[in-house]
Amino acid sequence: MFTKTARTRVKFASSNNHFHEYPSNGLADLLKRVSIRGSQRHRKFRVLDLGPARQSVLELSALKSFRLQVADVVSDLDIVEADPRSIYSIGEFSETDWDNCLPAEDGSPIDAVLSWDIFNYLGIEDIGSLSRCLSRRCNPGAFLHSIVYTGETMPLNPLQFDLLLPATLYRSQKISDYTTPSPRYGHALTQKSLGSFVAEHLFQLDADLQEEVYIYRGSQA
Amino acid sequence: MWKRNETATASAATNGAANPSLAKATPGDFRSRALVNRSSTTPAVLGNTVTIKGEITGSEDLVINGHVEGSVSLGGYIVTIGSEGRVIADLYASEVEVEGSVDGDIVAEDKITIRAEGIVSGNIKAPRIVLEEGCQFKGSVAMDSDSSRDSYSSGIVDIETEPVSQTAASYIVNKDD
Numbered sequence: 001m002f003t004k005t006a007r008t009r010v011k012f013a014s015s016n017n018h019f020h021e022y023p024s025n026g027l028a029d030l031l032k033r034v035s036i037r038g039s040q041r042h043r044k045f046r047v048l049d050l051g052p053a054r055q056s057v058l059e060l061s062a063l064k065s066f067r068l069q070v071a072d073v074v075s076d077l078d079i080v081e082a083d084p085r086s087i088y089s090i091g092e093f094s095e096t097d098w099d100n101c102l103p104a105e106d107g108s109p110i111d112a113v114l115s116w117d118i119f120n121y122l123g124i125e126d127i128g129s130l131s132r133c134l135s136r137r138c139n140p141g142a143f144l145h146s147i148v149y150t151g152e153t154m155p156l157n158p159l160q161f162d163l164l165l166p167a168t169l170y171r172s173q174k175i176s177d178y179t180t181p182s183p184r185y186g187h188a189l190t191q192k193s194l195g196s197f198v199a200e201h202l203f204q205l206d207a208d209l210q211e212e213v214y215i216y217r218g219s220q221a
Numbered sequence: 222m223w224k225r226n227e228t229a230t231a232s233a234a235t236n237g238a239a240n241p242s243l244a245k246a247t248p249g250d251f252r253s254r255a256l257v258n259r260s261s262t263t264p265a266v267l268g269n270t271v272t273i274k275g276e277i278t279g280s281e282d283l284v285i286n287g288h289v290e291g292s293v294s295l296g297g298y299i300v301t302i303g304s305e306g307r308v309i310a311d312l313y314a315s316e317v318e319v320e321g322s323v324d325g326d327i328v329a330e331d332k333i334t335i336r337a338e339g340i341v342s343g344n345i346k347a348p349r350i351v352l353e354e355g356c357q358f359k360g361s362v363a364m365d366s367d368s369s370r371d372s373y374s375s376g377i378v379d380i381e382t383e384p385v386s387q388t389a390a391s392y393i394v395n396k397d398d
Contacts, residue, residue, distance in 0.1 A: 053335070053358035058350060061362065068362045075357055103360050160354075 021170040022205040026213045028167035029201065030143050034064070034112065048102070048137070049114040056163035057114070063166075069103045069110075073118065073130075074158055093126045098133035109139035115146040116161040116169070120154055120184050127185075128193040135196050140218035144197045148190070151208025154182035169205070182208070269305040277310075285321070296330065304338060317347075319356075326360075 034045055046067045049057055053070045061068040093101075113134060119127055134144070147161060147169070156178040164170045190212075191199055197214035204210050264282030267273065271287035278294045285293075286303040293300060293312045300314040306321035315330045319339035327333055329347035337355035346363040 053352040053356055055352045055354070058352055058362055058364075062364045070358050070360065070362065072357060072359050106361070 018174045019170060019172045020206075021164055021168055022161075022209065022211075024167050024169050024205065024211055025203040026145055026201060026211040027169070030112065030145055030213060031064070031166055034143075043108065045111045046108060047112045047114065048110045048134075050118050051114060051116050052160060054160075054162050060163055060166055066112075067108075071102050073098075073101050074121065092123070093129055095129045095133045098130050102133065102137070105137060110134070110137050110142055111139050112143040112145065113138065115144060117147050117158045119146055119190065120149055120182075121158050124185055124189060124193050127190065128195070131194045131197055135216065135219060138216045140216060142216040144194070144212075144214035144216065146212045146214065147205070148210055148212060149182040149184070149208055150204070150210045151182055153179035154184065154208070156180050169211075187212075264299065264301070267306075269303075302339070311343075 044065060044067045046069070047057075047061060048069045048071060050071045050073050052072045052075065058068060060066070122130065155176045157176050159171050159173050159175065161169050161171050185193075187199070187202070194214060196217050196219060198217050199212055200215050201213040202210055203213075262281060264284050265279070266284045267287040267289070269286040272289075273287070274290045276292045276294070277283070277289065280295075280298065282299040282301075283293070283295055284301045284303055285306040285308060287305075288307045290309045292310050293308070293314070295314040297315050299316040299318070300312060301318045302308055302321040302323055304320040308322070309324045311325045312323065312327045313329075316332045316334075317327050317329045318334045318336065319327075319341055320336045321338075322340040324342045326343045327341065327345045327347075329345075331347065332349040332351070333345050333347040334351040335341050335345075335353060335356040335358055337353040339353070340357040342359045344361040344363070345358075348364060350362060350364055352358060
């Protein structure tokens with residue numbers, strides 16, 4: 001179904017030396033389960049993308065009949081504008097800040113959150129406040145799909161990951177010469193901050209990159 | 222040409238004859254390359270020194286390089302927010318192209334394009350939507366073949382149709398083959 005799109009993008013990307021693709025077991029699994037859930041429900045599946053607006057995610061949402069919300073929290077919080085030699089966030093964002101940053105609620109709960117290369121650049125307290133904010137917006141059982149670095153270093157600036165196929169991610173940006181030690185946080189610390197979002201699967205995308213799928217267990221978790 | 226409400230403060234700027242910034246533009250004035258190709262008529266241009274508060278309606282294409290607060294409704298026509306344009310308003314048109322900034326909901330009968338330098342905060346709805354890489358967008362997206370004025374201020378709606386879209390690399394993507 002996505003063949004021509006993928007083919008065109010591969011052709012475009014093949015001229016880019018920084019192109020790298022990551023087959024994503026996490027997304028494949030997530031989409032499979034979403035399809036099963038979707039056949040059992042009446043309302044549309046709602047996806048919140050915390051990252052920047054991406055044409056490919058928009059296309060996927062249209063194909064799968066999702067409702068898409070885009071938050072672009074990194075640019076909104078001016079995280080990228082910070083000193084490029086320092087790590088950006090220092091735990092300054094409250095739940096209210098996140099509420100103001102995320103698109104307005106429309107009364108229907110969110111079923112999946114995409115957090116690609118976001119947590120790496122947030123303070124651990126910020127991840128906690130974001131999680132609490134998302135908890136109020138998400139349906140129990142909602143997915144949280146995250147990409148984090150697991151190698152010895154990671155770029156100082158967030159990279160933009162995109163979809164090549166529904167279950168293949170890619171990046172085409174050059175990785176900055178400036179790096180910082182990685183992983184930013186251990187998985188246990190991240191899990192603690194995410195509270196009711198409980199890790200279900202961790203998949204290695206490559207030697208330095210990992211995708212994590214969390215499930216929101218509800219406020220009682 | 223403009224339907225203004227009582228609070229409109231555009232003063233002399235709304236008079237195209239008195240202010241050349243609102244006069245008919247020559248093709249060389251267009252910021253949108255695509256617009257030249259798409260439209261057989263010359264669009265009206267709000268110059269970058271023009272500020273309008275109120276309701277804009279009409280029956281011709283419009284390029285906004287100035288500052289608009291209120292609402293813009295040009296069903297059947299193309300609205301382009303130029304790179305210097307700043308719009309705090311809900312927009313309704315056949316096509317909307319954003320190179321500047323928009324704070325408000327956008328509903329298009331045909332297509333919405335947010336260029337790489339465009340900034341949009343609000344819900345967008347159209348049968349075809351193009352988000353160029355690098356654009357800044359925050360809000361909800363609905364791709365619906367029935368982008369009628371009835372849904373002008375209704376917020377997000379279900380995604381019903383499949384898009385034929387275009388990427389920043391300007392290639393046509395047709396996903397159904």
